Amino acid sequence: MINDVIVTPLKxxxxxxxxxxxALKAEDxxxxxxxxxxxxxxxxxxxxxxxxxxxxxxxxxxxxxxIKFVLFDDRSDDKEEFHEIILSKSNYCRLTVPPMVWxxxxxxxxxxxxxLNIASIPHDPHEVNRKFExxxxxxxxx
Amino acid sequence: MINDVIVTPLKxxxxxxxxxxxALKAEDxxxxxxxxxxxxxxxxxxxxxxxxxxxxxxxxxxxxxxIKFVLFDDRSDDKEEFHEIILSKSNYCRLTVPPMVWxxxxxxxxxxxxxLNIASIPHDPHEVNRKFExxxxxxxxx
Numbered sequence: 463m464i465n466d467v468i469v470t471p472l473k474x475x476x477x478x479x480x481x482x483x484x485a486l487k488a489e490d491x492x493x494x495x496x497x498x499x500x501x502x503x504x505x506x507x508x509x510x511x512x513x514x515x516x517x518x519x520x521x522x523x524x525x526x527x528x529i530k531f532v533l534f535d536d537r538s539d540d541k542e543e544f545h546e547i548i549l550s551k552s553n554y555c556r557l558t559v560p561p562m563v564w565x566x567x568x569x570x571x572x573x574x575x576x577x578l579n580i581a582s583i584p585h586d587p588h589e590v591n592r593k594f595e596x597x598x599x600x601x602x603x604x
Numbered sequence: 605m606i607n608d609v610i611v612t613p614l615k616x617x618x619x620x621x622x623x624x625x626x627a628l629k630a631e632d633x634x635x636x637x638x639x640x641x642x643x644x645x646x647x648x649x650x651x652x653x654x655x656x657x658x659x660x661x662x663x664x665x666x667x668x669x670x671i672k673f674v675l676f677d678d679r680s681d682d683k684e685e686f687h688e689i690i691l692s693k694s695n696y697c698r699l700t701v702p703p704m705v706w707x708x709x710x711x712x713x714x715x716x717x718x719x720l721n722i723a724s725i726p727h728d729p730h731e732v733n734r735k736f737e738x739x740x741x742x743x744x745x746x
Contacts, residue, residue: 480650487640526668
């Protein structure tokens, strides 16, 4: 995997009337302060790509549906390598993404999927770099 | 409303491929530090009641389904008063609950609903008080 990217398996706890799903604790590895928490939804098959944060550390969980994340680190010479991970309640993990890594994601379930990002800093458009989907050649077909 | 309970309307931002839903920023009123974030799901009609935190401040949003929250503050003389709020994407608000307030909630949509709690301290069973549903007389019928 890319340096400083962390995939942490999380617990889903059976509770009568409805389960509890862990997301992030302040003492967890990958936690680097709280700036903002927000949800991002992604429709079936839709692609949101590409975005890179210059400062923000992302902590992502997927409590609804199934989302494929594609990470791409062009800081190294190894530019052709994409790192893929599919998160859902069946593979219920937290994905920690360090700054300067390109990320895109795609809705993989037939209904709309949803991620929670617990970000180390609040949203700031000045620390975000964007590329059009076609600027980084990746085969998104499901 | 009960002292220090805050209901904050939040933004849902239209984005092609899937919306973004705000939850909490570090500079928001009601934010009192980050201890833990977790999801709690609640099945249609199911009741989770009653719980009171001695130290934790809760910041709750409902990104999936519809949940009725009932708050009950027995620190005052005014013991018969229940405070109700229904949260969903149609009434997309953050509910901040201070310590020492009893809370219960119920799933109000036909599918399972889900809340996110961004708690000021990590889960600690020693700071939680519980009562059986029938110990506080409230009419939960929908």
